Amino acid sequence: MASMTKEERAKQYLDWLEADKTENGIQRVVDSLNELVYSESQKPISKEYKLSIIAEMEKQAPSHEVILEHAENKSILLLIQTVKAKIESDKGNKS
Numbered sequence: 001m002a003s004m005t006k007e008e009r010a011k012q013y014l015d016w017l018e019a020d021k022t023e024n025g026i027q028r029v030v031d032s033l034n035e036l037v038y039s040e041s042q043k044p045i046s047k048e049y050k051l052s053i054i055a056e057m058e059k060q061a062p063s064h065e066v067i068l069e070h071a072e073n074k075s076i077l078l079l080i081q082t083v084k085a086k087i088e089s090d091k092g093n094k095s
Helices: 006-019 023-035 047-063 070-089
Strands: none
C-alpha cells in the first residue's frame, strides 16, 4: 500500500467501514492493518502502532464527513471496537 500518515490511514479505514458495515468490511480493515509494514525496514508494524491507528479512527469517527446520523456514528464506533478486539487478540492475523 502507498505510504500514508496515521491520520490518512484512519480516514481510509473509516471510509471502508462506512461503505461495508459487515464482517467483510471489518475483516478488510483487519487484514490491511496486518499487512502494513514500516517504510524503511519493511518489517510488519507493531501491534501498538496498529492500535494507535485504531485510536485515530475512534478520534475521527465523530466528525467523519460521511457520518450524519448519531445512530450511524454509534454503528461505526462498534465496528471500530470489533477491529480493535481482533487486533488485540491477534485474530484475523494471517501470519
